[in-house]
Amino acid sequence: xxxxxxxxxxxxxxxRCAAHLLPVPCVEAAARDWVAARPELVLRGWxxxxxxxxxxxxxxxxxxxxxxxxxxxxxxxxxxxGDEANLGFVIGAAGVAVIDAGGSRQVAEGLYAAIRARxxxxxxxxxxxxxxxxxxxGAEFFHEAGARxxxxxxxxxxxxxxxxxYAAAAARAMGPLVGLGAGTVxxxxxxxxxxDLDLGGRALRLEAWPTAHTDNDLTARDLATDTWFTGxxxxxxQTPSMDGSVLGWLRLLDELGAKPAARIVPGHGAASLxxxxxxxxxxxxxxxxxxxxxxxxxxxxxxxxxSRHLGADLRGDWLLFDDFNARNATAVYRELEWE
Numbered sequence: 280x281x282x283x284x285x286x287x288x289x290x291x292x293x294x295r296c297a298a299h300l301l302p303v304p305c306v307e308a309a310a311r312d313w314v315a316a317r318p319e320l321v322l323r324g325w326x327x328x329x330x331x332x333x334x335x336x337x338x339x340x341x342x343x344x345x346x347x348x349x350x351x352x353x354x355x356x357x358x359x360x361g362d363e364a365n366l367g368f369v370i371g372a373a374g375v376a377v378i379d380a381g382g383s384r385q386v387a388e389g390l391y392a393a394i395r396a397r398x399x400x401x402x403x404x405x406x407x408x409x410x411x412x413x414x415x416x417g418a419e420f421f422h423e424a425g426a427r428x429x430x431x432x433x434x435x436x437x438x439x440x441x442x443x444x445y446a447a448a449a450a451r452a453m454g455p456l457v458g459l460g461a462g463t464v465x466x467x468x469x470x471x472x473x474x475d476l477d478l479g480g481r482a483l484r485l486e487a488w489p490t491a492h493t494d495n496d497l498t499a500r501d502l503a504t505d506t507w508f509t510g511x512x513x514x515x516x517q518t519p520s521m522d523g524s525v526l527g528w529l530r531l532l533d534e535l536g537a538k539p540a541a542r543i544v545p546g547h548g549a550a551s552l553x554x555x556x557x558x559x560x561x562x563x564x565x566x567x568x569x570x571x572x573x574x575x576x577x578x579x580x581x582x583x584x585x586s587r588h589l590g591a592d593l594r595g596d597w598l599l600f601d602d603f604n605a606r607n608a609t610a611v612y613r614e615l616e617w618e
Contacts, residue, residue, distance in 0.1 A: 280330065282305055282328060283305045284328035285299050285301055286322070296456075299384060302330065302391060330392050333388065333391075338367075341506060345504055346367060346368050346393070346394075347550040354602060357454050361382025363413040364511075372478070373400065373478060374479060375400055376404040378499050379415070380405055387421060391421070402421060403476075405421040405427070405428045405429070406430070409431070409495050410437040410441065411522070414511075427468060428466045431496065445463075470485050473487070481502065485497055492512055493511075496510060507542070509535070509545055512528070512561075518602070518604060518607075520607065522610075525615075532558050536555035564593055572608070572611045573615060586605060
């Protein structure tokens with residue numbers, strides 16, 4: 280399979296260039312059309328490339344035909360290119376489903392190279408587990424590759440509401456060349472409750488959930504191996520971040536914990552975890568934060584007073600604790616003060 284490799288430079292800054300793959304047949308007109316829609320870029324040249332030979336993300340086969348790339352547990356920067364979240368793909372007899380697109384086009388290209396090193400089958404689906412940019416900003420690339428994008432029924436509105444802020448934040452954190460293509464790509468289809476995707480000889484079951492980590496959380500379960508992609512409903516080692524409802528999240532973890540699975544793929548951390556034990560650290564963190572917050576409210580503490588100490592003793596071995604705990608504490612306080 281030969282596709283189009285573009286040498287792109289920033290308009291007005293010819294010394295700032297990068298190579299990016301366009302997953303379409305290798306025809307010059309395709310490159311020129313793509314760049315024409317992006318006035319901030321200039322096409323310096325193009326060539327034909329085998330995507331399987333491009334730099335690929337490291338992936339682990341956690342079950343037969345199920346591959347996971349564990350993202351770095353870092354904040355986005357030019358060096359990691361937004362490679363923060365766990366990403367995966369499932370190979371069936373007729374095609375491939377990708378679970379989450381990564382935090383930049385560069386990350387998506389690396390995941391695509393890992394896919395192409397293992398199969399020439401078409402990428403039929405891109406499943407987005409929720410709206411956050413470390414999971415969605417690579418979506419444009421997979422859309423260009425022919426994948427249909429699918430997510431929770433609330434995902435389109437969530438993406439539209441934050442598209443400008445996500446694109447601006449990506450450009451600030453990673454630079455314009457790494458952050459290019461960070462605009463919103465809306466799902467082609469959405470899931471209200473559940474749906475099975477047929478990959479040929481195996482099915483991927485998608486389930487939409489009530490508000491928890493966000494208001495648009497979706498899980499994907501490979502029925503052939505009972506491997507469950509939980510998205511950010513489960514964090515491993517990295518401090519969880521809340522953008523929905525802490526009480527809803529704890530209720531949902533109880534509900535999901537009653538459903539058996541051979542293994543889960545968390546949104547951050549290890550490539551796979553046992554279930555339901557793999558969710559215990561996430562549950563314990565939020566259970567303790569809720570208890571501390573209720574105690575602070577009972578003492579009559581204001582948000583300003585409480586936010587200075589809530590969760591401080593929960594640091595433990597959590598990574599990025601200082602980046603997320605204070606935000607979580609503020610969100611939990613605001614939710615619980617109206618109980």
